[in-house]
Amino acid sequence: MSEADVSSIFSQKNSRLPEDSVFFSIFPDFSLSPDLKSQSPKTNISSHLQSLHLQILQTLSSYTANYIWQHEPFTISVSTQTPCAFCPSSSNHIPHLHGKLRYGDNLEDEWFVVFLLFETSRKFPNLSICVWDTDGEFLLIESAYHLPKWVNPETSTNRIFIRGGNLHIVPNSQFRSVPSLFDALSYVMTHEEKTKASSSVQLAINKRVGDYPDRAVKNMHRAKVRVPVSVAQILKHEPCLISLAVEGFYDRDIDSMKYAANMDRFLPNKSSDEIVEVSVIMSRAMYAQLMQQTFQAPKCYPMPPRSDAGYSAAELGMKIACGFEMFYQTRKHDGLEGKGGTWEVYRESLEKSGYFEGLLPGSNEYKRLMENAQDYYRKSSLHSRESEIMSAPVRRIDDILSQPFSLDAFKGQEIPPSDDDSWLYDGEDELNAALLERQQEMEYYDLNHKKSSKPQEPEDVGPSSSSNMDDYDLGDIAKSMQEFIQKMSSFEGAEVPRDRSSNDVDLDVERFMQEIDSVMKPPKAVHAEGDDEDFSSDMDLDYSEDSDDEELADEHGDEQAAFMSSYSDALSEELKSTTLNKSFVHASDPQPKKDEGTSNASGDVEEEFTPVNVDLNLVKNFLGSFSSQEGLPGPASNLLGLMGLQLPHDNKGK
Template identity: 35%
Template structure:
């Protein structure tokens, strides 16, 4: 499937058996892959059971052979607004290919090979979206990129064109040392993923909420249901607001304080929603100055989300038959894999903790199996089933609410410029430091001009303009002998010449002789050339005459006059001042810097063309750009200090008045 055909915010992943390493019987391929899927899910259960997914969980289903695709396991997860779900899946795939070395993984989203996008500064320059097809895989816990052949000997291992999927899997399986990506690329991917399970707990956020007892019972039974409840409230419509007005499933007369676990994405979505409950719903909200107001505000929104889920679900509450959702054989096999993995942690069968772990595992497996079968999960029906089968003691919930652990600090929601710099430093490492160094070195306006000139002089291709780029990984080819001989020739020739008149190259003499010999043959061409020069000169003169009657010339900064101030005053008194606009040349550098600074100032700190262009070239405009303009021009002696160029924002940029 092409990247453009994929749904937005959806990650798609594949697990292919490595050619020659897993060879089940032809009739047993599907059952063997199904067993492997259960074993993989059981292996990942310590990470999956307690994880809160934004939209859909990690899932695997068996896909039969079709076309160029061999039989494989396939999964598809809609991660919504939480991009961390996508990178968590990348971590899971790396873990799978490490623990199950006979499988090769592949992962893509609507952007295509997003792993290459993350490591764009370290991948080969020939690797583009057009050339990356069937070249990027995960194998043995590492990123593998099938290279292009660099010699005739490598053509036997790597095809010259785009490999087919079966060819690519065979190459990665047989020549892992040839296809494994470089260490800088691997480090970028690992740094972006982070360290799990430590990072998984860091992505959670615990907050206090005042909730109806029914909501507390549902969350105690299934904490992951907080995600569909937040999404339901976040995507509410006017019909949903009618359900929030009645609150028939979760009465508001006896709310209790509870500690709820969110992901940071869910907490931010719920917190930033502005909502005033209907007075007929029965909510009693304290004033904003009250210390319990944030807990009430958050709890009302979450309770309304659960009410919306229940009202969206068709039918009446009923207990679904587990056997209709999940095959009993697969569940028992999955349970045996969990036991082998040590999921129950030596808990006695039938104990309270054992039942809780078993319930969590069964709920997770049910949801995964439902998504794998392309069935839509009815979270509202699940909430109604929990309400129907659960009981709670109000006094016990109220007593528990008085001894809660403190909520997590949500200061991470407020990001300062320093926090942003630290995040970019952690995310992009050396590249961001390199950009920062360039910004410091380019803080003067002179370097801004030089960088722009370097960009203009750079050669572009059919792909567009290419910014100057230093490839640090490219080896330097330096021949010492050739360099020494060249220096000897240059220095010897310079020492042998006595005067400047003798700096005549033999090649120039040969060229002069050739020109004289061919003078008669090129007489017609010379006449045509002189005619063209005359026509161009006349054309330029006509343009100058037309522009002279306009104010275009006054919009450019001219080179400073060489006349001193006293002489200028004397000439003014004598009436000898002539119009110098026609003869004073335009200061190209000053106009360039002035226009860039005006564009940068008009952006008022937001993104725009000036920051995009300068940022791509590694130039960071100074905050006091207008004052630096004056200092720069004085240092470069663009104008005498006695004439005085205004240094304020208002004088440099009249549009600010």
């Protein structure tokens, strides 16, 4: 089997998968037998799979008997009878069991399925199980902080299995490329100890499923409701149908609400005498869907006044009754009644899969295979009865309501109180606790990741990543900034220097730095000799390169130059009394001797007009900005990173 034939069921790119659904495949070891092709797959392998199917259903029935699923029950199918439409093509070449479950808004259903699969692998150690959803390998997502570095959605195809109650990962060293499903299953079967994931991975998965099955029981909510007697009769015989009623109510539209306006099937007499009080069990997700939606009762539906003590039970029961009416009438009128689980459909699937191997009806071999199929169907239907009911609810409802029943059967009964629903309104603490746990897990991962990635030999690490500030050349910052200035910039952005040997663009850097100096230096500086030296101010204009402008200079220009000079002198005098000048680091010129005497009351003039050290100020400001980031991303680290520099973290004071 070539790698091209192996379609990834674990990748998030598989758009075929229905959303809000979980899928699984169960591969028994005997399906990998090398003499499989020499056997008759419809007689030997199929019978083995059917026997295993019944054993698994029997084992899990104690967990699923009283569980109310959100949309559909947990079921398992045999690949030789019903090929999996959502499994990779490679798996359909290997006889196996498979299943699918839509969990919708109730994520607890998905993790309960995961628990059932882990439990199956414990009870049947000679099985390898795959499980995935529309997110791909969601078990890897749950244990992402503990996985080997090479594991990702692209490399995990045909490598992740549940076996013997543990998660197994086929190592990358064994198969450098994507292994075929058959090779991966064979390797897991013969090298269980090598493929078993680390204890930290197992612990992360166990945190999620370890509370089951108790968590599944906790997820059920009992509520006291007032419903029409017909609804009470249905829930008495088939409690699982509450999920379809909630789905019909929650997913209602304008057309289905027309049926609820009449209530012809479940409240034919439109009388309050038809209302009885019962206790209903549903999942917490269903209860939340009913409670969190405002719904006006139909005019024909009798409701007590809001001041009545039982109004809440009546309102909840009204929503359930309307949900029953909407889904029942919609399926009946649209012909959506399912046939799955009936003997006719089951027999047709056997014929399409080649179960009878072209035998003539009525022959002895044909009769023998038919008897085996009928016996298997009778046994499996005992465990999949709920699935059959959910696939054909209209017929089942009609069967129940066709039997005689009365109001007296529901009157005088002791109704247990409703469960506390504070969880519906006080979930913030639980959410914050979950977020805090995730945050701590992420911080622990980051800490270990940094330790493992810390360089061992300092000579292999450049100065930009050194942890010792004393060994770091701060002059690299000024040099890199100068190279950055020399690069080309436009409205599309600036070029970042990555190679210092790259060719420079045509730019007069010397003049650009003179302009920078004119900003940082005062217009005049008094030297010790007493001579005045003119400096260009930020307002000065250089006309030296324009011969035409020199010829056009007149008296008006001289007056303007004189004004600007006087203006700059006055501005400098005003700035002397401020702290602006002290905010810059000045060049360390030698101080004048005392006997030369050039001081004044406000301090040395030379100190006032000492030129600003541009490079030193640049480095100082970068370090201050980087320190204020406290190790988090920020403008200083981002800009230095673009220049290929990385400052060491400041651990002082921590």
